[in-house]
Amino acid sequence: DIQMTQSPSSLSASVGDRVTISCRASQSIGNYLNWYQKKPGKAPKVLIYAASSLQSGVPSKFSGSGSGTDFTLTISSLQAEDSATYYCQQSYTTPYTFGQGTKVEI
Amino acid sequence: EVQLVESGGDLVQPGGSLRLSCAASEFTFSSYALSWVRQAPGKGLEWVSTITGSGDTQYYADSVKGRFTISRDNSKNTVYLQMNSLRAEDTAVYYCARRSLQAPRYMDVWGKGTTVTVSS
Numbered sequence: 001d002i003q004m005t006q007s008p009s010s011l012s013a014s015v016g017d018r019v020t021i022s023c024r025a026s027q028s029i030g031n032y033l034n035w036y037q038k039k040p041g042k043a044p045k046v047l048i049y050a051a052s053s054l055q056s057g058v059p060s061k062f063s064g065s066g067s068g069t070d071f072t073l074t075i076s077s078l079q080a081e082d083s084a085t086y087y088c089q090q091s092y093t094t095p096y097t098f099g100q101g102t103k104v105e106i
Numbered sequence: 107e108v109q110l111v112e113s114g115g116d117l118v119q120p121g122g123s124l125r126l127s128c129a130a131s132e133f134t135f136s137s138y139a140l141s142w143v144r145q146a147p148g149k150g151l152e153w154v155s156t157i158t159g160s161g162d163t164q165y166y167a168d169s170v171k172g173r174f175t176i177s178r179d180n181s182k183n184t185v186y187l188q189m190n191s192l193r194a195e196d197t198a199v200y201y202c203a204r205r206s207l208q209a210p211r212y213m214d215v216w217g218k219g220t221t222v223t224v225s226s
Contacts, residue, residue: 044151050210091212
């Protein structure tokens with residue numbers, strides 16, 4: 001199975017900050033990497049697919065980069081509503097593994 | 107509006123069975139693969155199972171293989187998850203999600219989830 005490792009596990013930042021979350025795959029997955037936002041009591045929401053493509057309707061303050069094994073999610077100008085847990089997920093092959101999550105507190 | 111609505115979650119004893127349903131609306135159901143993803147209390151997201159649009163291929167996480175069965179009825183726009191031999195560690199919110207048509211096959215539409223509690 002492909003293991004997905006995120007760092008950090010949690011972070012605290014201020015409104016207006018730029019935040020970066022890393023995700024590493026245990027083997028090359030090309031650009032088969034997606035990022036989801038999860039808030040308590042809400043369904044997950046896709047932010048970025050194919051490593052760097054912004055899902056329709058998602059604010060442009062979210063961006064993704066990387067390929068192969070190393071990927072990054074960046075949130076520019078953090079706002080209070082961005083407080084959530086963020087997960088990377090590989091869709092290269094089953095099992096479609098998720099990272100352990102990064103909790104962003106503001 | 108494209109929508110997925112899960113149902114069937116309940117409190118069940120260890121060793122028991124439960125069937126979850128996920129009803130879809132406002133998209134061509136048979137064209138899309140559907141997945142189940144769960145989140146145990148205080149834990150992260152875990153992919154459980156995926157079924158192709160035609161229903162002819164199913165994929166499972168090792169943690170549920172042999173105990174859970176995913177199926178679909180394209181005439182009813184519904185996907186199911188039959189859960190047998192339930193364990194305490196299956197306690198979670200179960201989400202139904204649509205897999206996108208284009209690569210890299212991400213989960214683009216999600217339901218609100220249904221809660222399964224396995225406890226005596």
